[in-house]
Structures are given as C-alpha cells and as structure tokens.
Amino acid sequence: MRTVFRVYKGKKAEKLEHHLNQFLEFFDRPLNAAFAFIPVLQKDSEPLSPWGAVVRQREIINQLLFSEIQERRAKPDLLGEDILSLMLTAKDEEGQSMTGWELRDELMTLLFAGHETTATAIAWAMYWIHRQPEVGQKLRKELDELDENTDPVAIARLPYLSALCDETLRIYPVGLFTFFRVLKTPWTLMGQNFEAGTQFSPCIYLLHHRPDLYPEPDQFRPDRFLERQYLLYEYIPFGGGNRRCLGMAFALFEMKLVLATILSQWQLQLTSDRPIHPIRRGFTIAPEKGVPMRVLERRV
Ligand code: HEM
Numbered sequence: 001m002r003t004v005f006r007v008y009k010g011k012k013a014e015k016l017e018h019h020l021n022q023f024l025e026f027f028d029r030p031l032n033a034a035f036a037f038i039p040v041l042q043k044d045s046e047p048l049s050p051w052g053a054v055v056r057q058r059e060i061i062n063q064l065l066f067s068e069i070q071e072r073r074a075k076p077d078l079l080g081e082d083i084l085s086l087m088l089t090a091k092d093e094e095g096q097s098m099t100g101w102e103l104r105d106e107l108m109t110l111l112f113a114g115h116e117t118t119a120t121a122i123a124w125a126m127y128w129i130h131r132q133p134e135v136g137q138k139l140r141k142e143l144d145e146l147d148e149n150t151d152p153v154a155i156a157r158l159p160y161l162s163a164l165c166d167e168t169l170r171i172y173p174v175g176l177f178t179f180f181r182v183l184k185t186p187w188t189l190m191g192q193n194f195e196a197g198t199q200f201s202p203c204i205y206l207l208h209h210r211p212d213l214y215p216e217p218d219q220f221r222p223d224r225f226l227e228r229q230y231l232l233y234e235y236i237p238f239g240g241g242n243r244r245c246l247g248m249a250f251a252l253f254e255m256k257l258v259l260a261t262i263l264s265q266w267q268l269q270l271t272s273d274r275p276i277h278p279i280r281r282g283f284t285i286a287p288e289k290g291v292p293m294r295v296l297e298r299r300v
Contacts, residue, residue, distance in 0.1 A: 003250075004110055005068065006082035016064045020111055023057045026050070027282040065104050083110060110247075117174050118251045120286045122258050125168040127291045128220045129263070130270045135222060136263075139164060143264050156256045163225035165255050169237035171220055172278045173204040176285055178239035204236050205285075267296040 001013065072078050072088055079085040087103055098106070129136045142160045155161070180199045187194045209217040213234050214224060238245035245251070262268075271292040278285040 001111075002082070004083045004107065006080045006085065012064060012067070016061065019057050019060050019064070020115075023054065023061060024112065024116060026054055026057070061108070062104060065107050066100060069100055069103050113245075114247050114250065116281075116284055116286075117247075118254050120174045120281075120284055121165070121169060121251070121255055123287055123291045124172055124174075125165060125255065125259055126262075126268070126293065127270070127276055127287060128168060128171075129164070129259075130268060130293065131275075132220060135164065135220070138222075139259075140263065143260055146260070146264065152253075152257055155260045156253050158256070158260075159226060160222065161256050161260060162252075163222035165252060165259075166225040166235070166237075167220060167222040170208045170214065170235065171218075172285060173208055173237045174284045174286070175237075175239075176205050176280075177201045177203055178236065179243065181241075181243075202236065202240075204239075207234070207236060265298060265300055267299055268293045269296055 001017065005013075068084070069088070072084065079088060084103070084107065087098055087106055089097075091097055129139060138160050142158050146155065178201060180201050183194055183196050183198045183200070185196050187198075208214065211217055213230070233240055238248040238251075271294055276287045276289075276291060279288045
C-alpha cells in the first residue's frame, strides 16, 4: 500500500484494505474463481447473490480509489515518488495524462496481481527455510554479514537468498500456468499440427518438475541455482515472452527484503513437523492452511 500510495493511513486506508481483502477472499475459493472466467455467471448482480456481493465490493473500492485520485489531483503537494503519483504525472506521446478509469484499472492490477502472489511465495519460503534446517543455517550465515546500513539492493543480490527464492518459486510455482497464448497462424510443434486459433497455456509446474532439468525435482535444493544457470524458457515462475509478469522485479525485491528483515530479527519455528502440501486457492496454488509458525525469540 505504501509503494502504491506513499502515505496512506487512517479510516479511508483501513476501509480500502478491508474491502480489498474481502474481494480477494472471494476469488481465493477455487469454485468462485470460475466467476472471473465464465461471463455468464456474472449476470446475476442481485445484492445477495455471490456475484452481486463482488459487484458491491468493487463499487466501494472504485469509490475509494477515485476519491484518492481526485484528492491528489486537487493537491499537487501530495504527489511524491509512489506509483500513483508517478502515474498521475505521466504523459503519453501526445501529452495526454491518464484518465481516472485508466488510473483505477492500473491501481486494481497492482493491488490484486501483486498481493496474494508475493505473500504466497513468502509463506512458502518461510516454510522451506524452517523445514530444512541446513537451508536456514546457510541463509542465516549470509544474513549475519549484513548490518542495518546495508543497501537494500545489496540484500537483493545475495547469492544464497536469491537461489532460495528461485527454488521456492520452482518447486511450488504460485501460478500453475501462464496466461493463454492464441495461435495467429498454423504451427507445428514436435510433429503435432495446430490450427490458427488454438489456445496454449504452458504449465509452469510441469516444466519445473522435469527431472532432466531439475534432478530430484521434488527435493527443495536452492544450491541447484548456484550450480547451474537456467535458460529463459527452462525456468518460468513469472511466465515468459513480452507478456511476462510485469511485477517480476518488484516481487523478487519485495520477497528478499521481507525474508531478510524477518529472519535477521526473529527466531521462528514451524508449529508442526507435518509436511504442508499445496492446494488450489482460486488463481494460485498455496499452502493448504497457511504456514503456522511461532516466535521463539528476538535475535537483535
Ligand atoms: C511471486 C510473485 C508473482 C508471481 C509468481 C507472478 C506470476 C505471474 C505469472 C505466471 C504471470 C503470467 C505471465 C505469462 O502469461 O507469461 C503474471 C502476469 C502478470 N503479473 Fe505477476 N506474479 C507475481 C507478482 C506480481 C506483482 C508484484 C505484480 C504487480 C505489482 C504483478 C503483475 C502482473 C501483471 C500486470 C501480469 C500480466 C502481464 C501481461 O499480461 O502483460 N505480478 N504474473
């Protein structure tokens, strides 16, 4: 929220957070995710129907976002280096600013595509770090070299932390598939002919579990990313091509800073020794019931 809005506190911020969470929770359930893809389900907008409730939430979110946009436009001194300010001051080739609806759409994308995905990846990373003590030890050794003045960019470049995030997104990629690609002309792939109009959706999970690329693919082993450099289409947690995830750099940066901050300051433990399996949560795959942990002590 701070990256997108800079200063955003108080009742209005709490209200936006609450409604965004409610909106996200609806799509968390696998069956409800169908509403996003099957337009016919979106017809019933009675207040008490499932889609009607979503429409109401969306209207409240729109009002809050539009009121924020108007306030900033009216008071240029509120503009800073946050994403909303950058978008408000951006101009296209013809000198035009973005319209209110364009700004609203961009904000929705940032707040939705960026929240659940990164949070899920961080939860998985916390699981593996604490599930495999040798992984946690190696990471802590690297983090112990840091001090409070370390540049965040240097943290994001730490080799073991980077390998750990890569392996986290390999073993259980947050998105199982990339978005669809549609053939514009007929195409032959590995001897199979496909007509124009065929839809393809590469399966990230299957690629990441190919034993020829990733020996013992079910083992969590960050070192594989230190021993070998993977090619662009051998490792695709963020998809690929020119429609690759727009938030990739931001998500990895956020993941690494959050993990480094938590682990340098706190000693944590998983509350159970039982393995945690992934389940489908709407658009993503996520730990079945979250990753319950307990705090043992403060490290600094
Ligand atoms: C660990 C976190 C994340 C993962 C695993 C992830 C994964 C993905 C994947 C697999 C795609 C589909 C790409 C394709 O079809 O080739 C995608 C698209 C996208 N993601 Fe992410 N994402 C993450 C975080 C974010 C964040 C933080 C943002 C924004 C701040 C974001 C914004 C987007 C957008 C806008 C698209 C659509 C791109 C397009 O169609 O041109 N994502 N993401």
